[in-house]
Amino acid sequence: MDVFNTNTLINEQTGNLAFKLSSFEDDCQFCSLQRLNYYSLIWVKKGSGTAKIDFTEFDFTADTLFAITPYQPFSLMEKEKIEGVVLHFHPDFFCIHKHQEQVACNGVLFNNIYRPPYFCVDDDIRSNFEMVLEQMRTEVQKAELAQYELLVSYLKIFLIIASRAKAKQQPESLKDAPDEKEPFIIQNLKDLIETHFKTKHSAGEYADLLNISPKALAKITKNHFNKTMTNLISERIIIEAKRELYLTNKSVKEIAFDLGYDDEHYFSRFFKNNADISPKVYRDTVGFARAMA
Template sequence: MKNSQTDNSNETSPIPLFALYGESGAIEDPGFVHIENIFSRSSLHGWVIRPHRHGRMFQTICMYRGAVEVQLDETVHRLEHPCAITLPPGAVHGFRFAPDTEGRVLTLAEPMLTGEHYSRCAPYFAPLFERPHTFALEAPLLGQLQQLLEQIECELNRSDTGRALMCEWLSRAALMTLRRQLDQQGLASESGSTPSNTLVGFRRLIENHFREHWTIERYADALGTSPARLNRLCKRLLGKTAKTLPQERLLLEAKRRLIYTSSNLDEIAYALGFQDPAYFSRFFKRTTGVTAGRFRSDNNFDTTQESP
């Protein structure tokens, strides 16, 4: 049920980008929710889902029984049940499940999580959307999460009044349960407990414009604040300067393209907005300590399986 879709934010994405059903309008539905069991898709592909990413979808995989080897960008995690994996929009991920693994996959349209009624939720959900997480599911939150996912599935299979609203409420309850599990294990970042709408907006602008190499002054102007205030906010909540965030996003995209595509270094440099490939090479070496070529050879994952 997943189809490849063009990433309209830049050139056709060389990393597979998937949308549910392939319906261009469906993902814009602010009430869009989808749920399926792990078996229904993974078993059709030999329990292997090759690396891909979702442009405007948040996804969480809740595994009740079995094991999985999950690849998140250049890192591989080996997990056993019961556990959860959370994947914010844009995160590159691939799976190799143990046969007969059981669990559910909940997918939410990003517009549902950023709409006019989302502001009250943002302080709690921010840690889930900042980066991918892998963590154990523990009682009693495990049972609570299972029940919520079962209720979502039931709602999607019926046509009662208010079905879309019920799915939205249940989905947010599931996200809150995941956030509480992060808290119990000490995985929630400081920015989640002291959130800022400015910081959330900054991250969105970075996602849309990091290839354009915006200056911090331009980001600050778009946010209606000053560069100094934006920098203080990032230092207080994240422990890093404002300039560091777009550089980190640029580096992450460079790593993704080195690992998951066959593009040469010049092509990658131009795709990421560098006018001079030599400057891209210096940027990569300065920020990682290794050359781009060495990084590619050290992280040559097998991505030859058929896409889902």
């Protein structure tokens, strides 16, 4: 692994990585499938390649920033030699859910099943990123009074800049609509999933609500999201389950019931199949149980 200028903070109470800022000169640390228990912001400054995130592949070029959530499976394979910067932070270090009103990155950078998990970094954003990252590098090496507070402040600035930039860029999956009706169907579908994901778990139910055939709905979701309806529904349920496991002390059985599952064991298998980790292990490593330890 060719990594340099690495600056790392460890949570002394838990032994978990709290904050890490490093540079990379190849794809060695990303070429095998990763499932990390912290957030990752990976800025590819040079080179190109293919990213595999969840079960979708994306081609990328220089000046692409990826935003990866805890336990989201991903890998990067270079075509042209890649170089860049990676910023990791653990939910114990900075909780994006608790600071949503201040930063508004949840649903934009992270946990958005409708947008690709990356955006392009233009000249203006690049200069702002470089300035904030340099301040982070300087501060992480000091170990002085209020280091945590200052690093969190810089992290907030970085996340706000990134969220604003991504919000301005149209996701590629929504650009080429096959006909003029589909954008309205897509918006209605997103609204319906948000309203009913706790009670309606099948593609057929959403097709009925939209008054179209399941086959037509499958074609639309494939064209716009490169995912199936089952993927979209499942991902929304998993996002909510992770929030509950992270922010509350509800039992897995209670969370399962709130999300429309009467069988706790079935829900646990569903969660593990989609998140690659059991609800209990997720809570123990990044969730409420860890926060209270």
